[in-house]
Amino acid sequence: MKTKVVVGLLLALLLLYLVLLGQRGVVLITDGTPAGAVLGVGVLILPVVVVWAIARELAFGVRTEKMAHQLEREGRLPPDDLPRNEAGRIDRDAADAAFERYRAETEAAPEDFGSWFRLACAYDVAGDRKRARAAMRRAGALHKASTT
Structure with a gap:
């Protein structure tokens, strides 16, 4: 708020x-x-x-x-459970593993806005903001199509 x-x-x-x-x-x-x-x-x-x-x-x-x-x-929101270092940054190897899981999920269900949303979160954690926004825009378009 x-x-x-x-x-x-x-x-x-x-x-x-x-x-x-x-x-x-x-x-x-x-x-x-x-x-x-x-x-x-x-x-x-x-x-x-x-x-x-x-x-x-x-x-x-x-x-x-x-x-x-x-x-x-x-209950489909991605959990914030990736390990972090002392400075609070997410462990890169864990982020890469999560990214691969969400990428595979999106490839398996390309019309599900939730999979695109989670992929966008994974891109964001990996530091790729441009692809994160593109994936989130795709999720938004799919969500809008599913609610109208």
């Missing part, structure tokens, strides 16, 4: 910043010079791109949380 409050506060501050940025864009456009107009349009486009990117990330987070809750209710 604390994380959601922090995200809400940061979004409120960002919204204030984007409104102020939008006002500056309007001022630049109305100053009457071609350079000002071009810069003003650019300044107005920036908040649109930022809002789109943030909305996309928030939707990703909400989908991931919904899937995690469902998998937890079903």
Whole structure:
């Protein structure tokens, strides 16, 4: 819950910043010079791109949380039981073994969003964030298709 409050506060501050940025864009456009107009349009486009990117990330987070809750209710959420070293980092050999198990599970059931979710978690533990997000997006698409 604390994380959601922090995200809400940061979004409120960002919204204030984007409104102020939008006002500056309007001022630049109305100053009457071609350079000002071009810069003003650019300044107005920036908040649109930022809002789109943030909305996309928030939707990703909400989908991931919904899937995690469902998998937890079903008892299919991957356990956090990998051994860790003194610094708290997960043992690499154990992470690789878990990854192989989840990869094989996903290959056996490619239409199950839960297997993709667990594979995404395994990629994340292995430090491959790009593939973890891709696998989680796949899980989200499968989950959405199964609930509609």
